Amino acid sequence: MRLAENVAGTRKAATEILQLCFEAKDWKLLNEQILNLSKKRGQLKQAVQSMVQQAMQYIDQTPDIETKIELIKTLNNVSAGKIYVEIERARLTRRLAKIKEEQGQIAEAADLMQEVAVETFGAMAKTEKIAFILEQVRLCLDRQDYVRAQILSRKINPRVFDADTKKDKKKPKEGENIVEEAPADIPSLLELKRIYYELMIRYYSHNNEYLEICRSYKAIYDIPSVKETPEQWIPVLRKICWFLVLAPHDPMQSSLLNATLEDKNLSEIPDFKMLLKQVVTMEVIQWTALWNKYKDEFEKEKSLIGGSLGDKAGEDLKLRIIEHNILVVSKYYSRITLRRLAELLCLSIEEAEKYLSEMVVSKALIAKIDRPSGVVCFQIAKDSNEILNSWAVNLEKLLDLVEKSCHQIHKETMVHKAVLRS
Numbered sequence: 004m005r006l007a008e009n010v011a012g013t014r015k016a017a018t019e020i021l022q023l024c025f026e027a028k029d030w031k032l033l034n035e036q037i038l039n040l041s042k043k044r045g046q047l048k049q050a051v052q053s054m055v056q057q058a059m060q061y062i063d064q065t066p067d068i069e070t071k072i073e074l075i076k077t078l079n080n081v082s083a084g085k086i087y088v089e090i091e092r093a094r095l096t097r098r099l100a101k102i103k104e105e106q107g108q109i110a111e112a113a114d115l116m117q118e119v120a121v122e123t124f125g126a127m128a129k130t131e132k133i134a135f136i137l138e139q140v141r142l143c144l145d146r147q148d149y150v151r152a153q154i155l156s157r158k159i160n161p162r163v164f165d166a167d168t169k170k171d172k173k174k175p176k177e178g179e180n181i182v183e184e185a186p187a188d189i190p191s192l193l194e195l196k197r198i199y200y201e202l203m204i205r206y207y208s209h210n211n212e213y214l215e216i217c218r219s220y221k222a223i224y225d226i227p228s229v230k231e232t233p234e235q236w237i238p239v240l241r242k243i244c245w246f247l248v249l250a251p252h253d254p255m256q257s258s259l260l261n262a263t264l265e266d267k268n269l270s271e272i273p274d275f276k277m278l279l280k281q282v283v284t285m286e287v288i289q290w291t292a293l294w295n296k297y298k299d300e301f302e303k304e305k306s307l308i309g310g311s312l313g314d315k316a317g318e319d320l321k322l323r324i325i326e327h328n329i330l331v332v333s334k335y336y337s338r339i340t341l342r343r344l345a346e347l348l349c350l351s352i353e354e355a356e357k358y359l360s361e362m363v364v365s366k367a368l369i370a371k372i373d374r375p376s377g378v379v380c381f382q383i384a385k386d387s388n389e390i391l392n393s394w395a396v397n398l399e400k401l402l403d404l405v406e407k408s409c410h411q412i413h414k415e416t417m418v419h420k421a422v423l424r425s
Contacts, residue, residue, distance in 0.1 A: 006045060013050040018057045025061050030070045033058070034077040041081045048087045055082055055091045062098065075099045090127050093119045093135060100142070113142035117151070122158050128184060133159055133195050140202050149209050156203065161222070164196035193226055211315055214256055217246035221259070233271070240268060244275040245304065248282055249319050252326060252367060274300060287328045287347055290321060325350070325358050326367065333368055333381040341377045352377075 017040050024033035037058055041051050058078055065071040075095050082092035096119050103112035121127060121135045136158050143152035190198065200219040207215040220242045229235045243263060250256045260283060263269065269276045278297065281288055301317070328348050332339060345355040359379065362368040371380045385393075 008047065010047055010049050013047050014053045017050045017054050021054060021057050021061075025064075028066075030065065030074065033061070034073060037077055037081055048085075051081065051085065052088055052091075055088050059091060059095070068102065072099065072102060075102075089124055093121050093124065093127070097135065097138065100138075104142070109142060109145050113139070113146050113148065116142055117155075128189070129163070130192055130195060131189050133163070133192075133199070134189050137195065137198050137202060140206075144202060144205050149206060152202075152206055156199075156206065159199060161199070164192060164199070193228060197223055197226060197229075211319070213246045213319070214250035214253075214259075217243055217250055217259065220246065236268065237272060240266070241272060241275060241300075241304065244269075244272075244279055245301075245316075248278060249316060249323060251323070251365075252330065282327060285331050285334055287331050288324050290324050290349060293324060294321075322358075326362060329359055329362055329368065333370065337382050338378055338380050341372070341379060344379055 020036055020040065021033060024030075024036055037054060040046065040054060055078055058074065062071055062074055065074060075098055078095050079092060079099070082088040082095065085092075096115055100112040100115045103109075103115065116135075116139045119135070121132045124132065136155060140152050140155045143149075143155060200222045203219045204216050207219065220239055223229060224236060224239045224243060229239060247256065247260050247263060260279060264276070264279050264283065269279075274297070278293075281293070301320075325348055329344075332344060332347055341352050341356060344359070345352045348355050348358075350358070356372065359368075359370060359372070363370050369381065369383050372378075373380065
């Protein structure tokens with residue numbers, strides 16, 4: 004039948020052989036038959052595909068873990084390099100990796116998963132692809148391979164989670180690959196979105212990238228299922244507020260801060276609304292008073308979703324408050340003595356100078372320190388061309404105002420003359 008290219012007959016014969024081996028519980032013979040049948044000269048693709056799919060159903064019914072691993076490895080060998088069973092190979096690899104992980108061999112499990120590049124599989128369902136890549140990322144994070152975790156995470160475009168799943172699926176045109184349905188154990192797109200951002204939070208927490216962590220929590224917060232229940236969104240919104248305050252000052256942080264302040268749900272947690280308002284308001288914040296007020300809330304985060312804010316979070320919070328205060332001072336003063344600056348920041352002169360220097364180096368602020376006289380200048384040094392240009396602009400504005408005033412006076416005079424004549 005194989006040589007006659009009888010697809011249905013060859014498929015039936017191959018699966019029946021495997022069924023007989025399975026019913027006899029002869030696992031060694033089953034492995035041998037799978038290898039022998041796949042290596043037959045001119046073996047049909049459909050027969051090999053049916054054999055692999057049939058044998059995959061037997062994996063859960065194996066008597067022990069060694070037999071299970073042996074069967075998975077046999078099927079992996081058969082499906083290696085064959086495009087028509089690439090999806091089955093990916094699923095088998097995932098199963099084997101799960102067994103390795105349960106045995107505590109996380110590095111081996113991660114290496115196994117990385118062998119398969121599911122993003123190139125045209126026939127695999129989108130959700131199954133995403134779930135597979137997320138599993139690869141998780142295992143890399145578990146083995147603390149952060150560089151590879153980042154590379155793998157970039158294979159997923161976050162926009163894919165915003166796609167409308169309710170839209171009718173288009174029927175494939177002739178010649179196109181037919182996309183398979185995802186297995187029942189694969190989570191939905193919104194569940195995968197949450198898993199993705201939770202993994203990204205783990206990755207960003209490694210380098211204390213507070214703004215990126217905040218954006219990840221914001222994406223979780225925008226999931227409809229999270230927004231519906233206060234038990235879920237309140238801890239997430241608390242985390243958003245904390246990480247916004249912890250993030251260094253830049254345009255992205257500023258826009259996120261203002262957008263969060265406009266959120267109506269923030270009124271449910273008034274302390275955090277007050278905290279964000281303090282950061283937005285251009286006034287000096289007293290660190291000791293702030294810490295005494297929010298210390299309990301800060302410690303409470305450890306018992307909520309996502310755990311503690313990080314080992315350095317306490318130090319970074321103090322640093323952000325100092326940076327905020329320096330920015331406030333630079334808004335109100337063009338020149339100030341270092342002694343007075345240190346008083347306003349509740350720091351020693353050396354510490355005030357150190358933090359100010361760091362902000363100047365990071366280009367968050369423009370300032371110059373005259374150390375002998377102990378004066379800080381926040382003004383930008385202008386060259387002669389800039390000064391002349393500003394004068395020219397000011398003169399132009401002045402002449403415009405004079406011209407408008409003359410026109411108004413002339414208009415009033417004409418109106419007054421017309422009234423007298425009548």
